[in-house]
Amino acid sequence: MTFQELQNRAKSEWEALRNSTYILIGTATCGRAAGALATLEALEKELSRRSIEVKTIQVGCMGLCYAEPLVTISKLDSLRIVYHNVTPELVPRLIEGYIMSDDPCLELALGILEGGEEESPYIPELLRFEHELRLVLRRCGYIDPKNINHYIANGGYNGLEKALKLQPEEIIEEVKGSGLRGRGGAGFPTGRKWESCRNAKGEPKYVVCNADEGDPGAFMDRVVLESDPQQVIEGMIIAGYAMSAKQGYVYVRAEYPLAIECLQTALNQAKEMGFLGDNILGSGFSFHIEIAKGAGAFVSGEETALMAAVEGKMSTPRPRPPYPAQAGLWGKPTLLNNVKTFANVPLIIQRGADWFSSIGTERSKGTAVFTLAGKINNAGLAEVPMGTTLRELIYDIGGGIPNDKAFKAVQIGGPSGGCLPASLLDTPIDYDSLREAGSMMGSGGMIVMDEDNCIVDAARFFLDFTTRESCGKCTMGRLGTLQMHETLEDIVAGNGKIEDLDLLLELAEDVKAGSLCGLGRTAPNPVLTTMRYFRDEYEAHILEKRCPALVCSELIAYYILPDKCDRGCEHCVLTCPTEAIKGEKGEIKVIDQEKCSKCGTCLEVCPPEYNAVVKLSPISLLPSKEKGEVK
Secondary structure (H helix, E strand, O other), X not given: OOHHHHHHHHHHHHXXXXXXXXXXXXXXXXXXXXXXXXXXXXXXXXXHHOOOOOEEEEEOOXXXXXXXXXXXXXXXXXXXXXXXXXXHHHHHHHHHHHHOOOOOOHHHEEEEEXXXXXXXXXXXXXXXXXXXXXXXXXXXXXXXXOOHHHHHHOOOOHHHXXXXXXXXXXXHHHHHHHOOEOOOOOOOEHHHHHHHHHHOOOOOOEEEEEEOOOOOOOOHHHHHHHXXXXXXXXXXXXXXXXXXXXXXXXXXXXXXXXXXXXXHHHHHHHHHHOOOEOOHHHOOOOEEEXXXXXXXXXXXXXXXXXXXXXXXXXXXXXXXXXXXOOOOHHHOOEEEEEHHHHHHHHHHHHHOXXXXXXXXXXXXXXXXXXXXXXXXXXXXXXXEEOOOEHHHHHHHHOOOOHHHOOEEEEEEOHHXXXXXXXXXXXXXXXXXXXXXXXXXXXOOEEEEEEOOOOHHHHHHHHHHHHHHHOOOOXXXXXXXXXXXXXXXXHHHOOOOOOHHHHHHHHHHHHHHHHOOOHHHHHOOHHHHHHHHHOHHHHHHHHHOOOOOOOOOHHXXXXXXXXXXXXXXXXXXXXXXXXXXXXXXXXOOOEEOOOOOOOOOHHHHHOOXXXXXXXXXXXXXXXXXXXXXXXX
């Protein structure tokens, strides 16, 4: 069957769906965690009970993870409405109100979808989306990831069909001209990497997709594979054609079972349709893709360690050069790119390098996909043009900080990224601006912190992660990060010395210079940036023996204010796990500091009308003889 015939069939199926009433429900990992499968079951039972013939379709993640489970009802000749936090109990209301009647149930709605005419006539704009530019995420949450016809009907495989009519060198020139840089973290120019691999001597050549994604708080690649895997496959096939390669691998961590399931289904369907396998679309070009499952080590995201894992070896980095483009899998030239890098390729080929390079900044083209996690109202995914500021991303798209707390910092680029303060909220998001600020783009993980976060403890947390995840192959990655982490442990425990700050800076520079791989060389970034922007907090921990955010357990204590304690209340006494609270009924309660485990239970259970329990730094307790108060 020709591509035109495949496309016509897919569009016919898609149009038939669009000309009916149907229900979409997000059942990606985030939706399932919020109870989407129970909501789906309730939908199907309610429709069956009422004998209503309306199709329910499982889709991926729209990026609005905070609002899951998401249900979209598209009613024939009426509105397409997205409903948020839909529990099984709300299902009868939606079916009876909107499916059976004309009540749109707007009290349950998140927004109304409207069709656009750009990439596909069916990609909507919703609420905060006006601040975004969705390229990689444009179909996520709107198509069935396990139905290749949905992908084809919405522009899928147009890029491959065009690429097969070009010479490999022409494809590489398009990628070079687009200015696309690797979305895995390093930001190396994609076209240069492709050209280097194309010109490298040695056969066979391989194409590898890095879907390891080991950063805490990062889940962009997982969402893409669970929501629209065909675009990654299409990008890899185009890359294989440009490299004259016949074999590709997608390296995915085994902790992503749903992503693996969706990807395998997509691979099977692409092969059945003739987009994969031998003689693709009658072009004479053959290409195959296999999934390689990883055990989940953070270091496996490093390209040389990843290739070792694919080969069945221990996943540890090796010195470079030679780079993978010259000597990768089994010593042969290997093109290795991230999920989002490959996902951008079909659009670049379809629309052209000039179109893509018109988006973003002078040195950072296109869009960036970020996860919004931590202390932020609208947790989830966002895709914005390069050059968008941190303030726009966190406040206009992310909805700002919960409970009107003050923004403190944002960790960008995973555990090896940097913490940037409020004074840098207007920093453009691009490779060069973030590097100048001491951070990095990374794979796109973003963790927001508010006034209740201790910045020193945050640095300790990230160093703890990178220390534990070190492969141990090089001295600096094994011992340098460990020494930095132990120094931070001393500081948060109140045992730090002022000279420790100079030691941390010295160690950080040594680890950067002496580590074998990029993961080790970037591990000190959290310490370097927090020292650069929040040195006063380090000094407070060391010189004043206090944690300004009241987080570090060794530097805080719980007290009961005698003038606020209700003598008849027993909440704190009855719930204290260590029996540290003394005082009979009718007496003022007192916390025995030697027994107190600092669990905070007393603070949680103290009735709000009293607010008698406080968390303070011990040094701030200066009893006033005149007033008898605790200051």
